[in-house]
Amino acid sequence: MTTTRRAAIGAAASLLAAPPLLGLSGAAAQGAAPPATGPAFHRFDVGALKVVVVTDGTNVRADATQGLVVNATAEQVGGAMRAAGIAGPAMRNPFNVTFVETPRGLVAIDVGTGGFPNTDTGVLHANMRAAGLDPARVVQVVHTHFHGDHIGGLTGADGAAVFPSAAVAVPEREWAYWTDAGEASRAPEARRPAFANVQRRFAPYLQRVTRFAPDAEVVPGIRAVASNGHSPGHTSFLIHDGNRQALVIGDAITTPIFFMANPEWYPVFDMDPTMAVESRKRLLDRAATERMPVIGYHFDMPATGRVERAGTGYRLVPAGA
Numbered sequence: 001m002t003t004t005r006r007a008a009i010g011a012a013a014s015l016l017a018a019p020p021l022l023g024l025s026g027a028a029a030q031g032a033a034p035p036a037t038g039p040a041f042h043r044f045d046v047g048a049l050k051v052v053v054v055t056d057g058t059n060v061r062a063d064a065t066q067g068l069v070v071n072a073t074a075e076q077v078g079g080a081m082r083a084a085g086i087a088g089p090a091m092r093n094p095f096n097v098t099f100v101e102t103p104r105g106l107v108a109i110d111v112g113t114g115g116f117p118n119t120d121t122g123v124l125h126a127n128m129r130a131a132g133l134d135p136a137r138v139v140q141v142v143h144t145h146f147h148g149d150h151i152g153g154l155t156g157a158d159g160a161a162v163f164p165s166a167a168v169a170v171p172e173r174e175w176a177y178w179t180d181a182g183e184a185s186r187a188p189e190a191r192r193p194a195f196a197n198v199q200r201r202f203a204p205y206l207q208r209v210t211r212f213a214p215d216a217e218v219v220p221g222i223r224a225v226a227s228n229g230h231s232p233g234h235t236s237f238l239i240h241d242g243n244r245q246a247l248v249i250g251d252a253i254t255t256p257i258f259f260m261a262n263p264e265w266y267p268v269f270d271m272d273p274t275m276a277v278e279s280r281k282r283l284l285d286r287a288a289t290e291r292m293p294v295i296g297y298h299f300d301m302p303a304t305g306r307v308e309r310a311g312t313g314y315r316l317v318p319a320g321a
């Protein structure tokens with residue numbers, strides 16, 4: 001499978017085209033996941049700012065009805081999938097990085113997974129090139145939070161910085177939590193590797209990390225919008241120019257068919273579910289009221305769309321739909 005083909009048809013499609021080679025579990029290998037829906041990248045403008053959402057590929061959860069949504073039954077989760085036309089129980093989980101061409105240079109919001117074993121992730125750079133973006137041109141990385149699928153792409157297999165000329169801006173609360181030895185020692189055993197991963201991924205960038213406040217203008221045209229709960233300092237970003245705006249929501253909302261339709265449901269990955277639900281509702285209300293496009297790290301490509309009120313929750317209307 002060539003890089004060109006991946007870039008042209010998108011990582012999700014290539015994953016489903018060749019499952020036996022990828023060591024996927026039974027349900028996924030049988031093609032139970034839905035077909036790929038999007039391209040490798042999606043461009044749009046926010047005023048004079050050029051935005052490009054680029055996918056880093058997709059992995060497949062073999063059974064999304066089990067262990068993903070903490071406070072819903074398997075029947076409810078399966079029902080939400082069927083309502084969205086997904087037979088289940090397998091479901092794709094895409095990873096998408098947002099790039100913004102600003103007057104100050106190219107900005108990356110999160111950096112991709114760095115590649116997970118036995119999946120078709122780690123294709124960000126091939127897809128960046130297909131979109132005409134050179135990783136060496138990234139002058140600023142901005143992070144939503146420090147979970148592994150968002151910071152893995154900071155370093156290569158050799159531990160060296162993947163973005164040689166980039167400064168790195170991080171939410172001050174997120175940095176405070178994950179770099180605190182006391183927090184690490186008090187954390188549940190299962191979370192310890194995530195603390196170690198933060199140390200490892202940021203190591204080559206330590207001289208160029210800056211911390212920003214919850215509502216800071218991080219780069220002219222990119223403003224922090226605190227959306228804590230998924231992680232202690234989780235932050236969304238408002239891309240804005242004049243009266244045009246778009247909201248990069250990060251993981252405040254992961255899978256729209258679950259967490260837009262039911263904002264009070266929460267995934268096992270939300271570290272403080274009560275706070276995460278509050279943040280989710282606030283962002284959804286704002287996006288629907290202000291009719292602004294949202295961009296989701298874990299949405300299917302084009303990973304961008306409008307938020308509409310629907311029943312007791314909301315729904316995503318994908319760009320171009």
Ligand SMILES: [Zn+2]
Nearest residue numbers: 147149251297
């Ligand atoms: Zn994530």
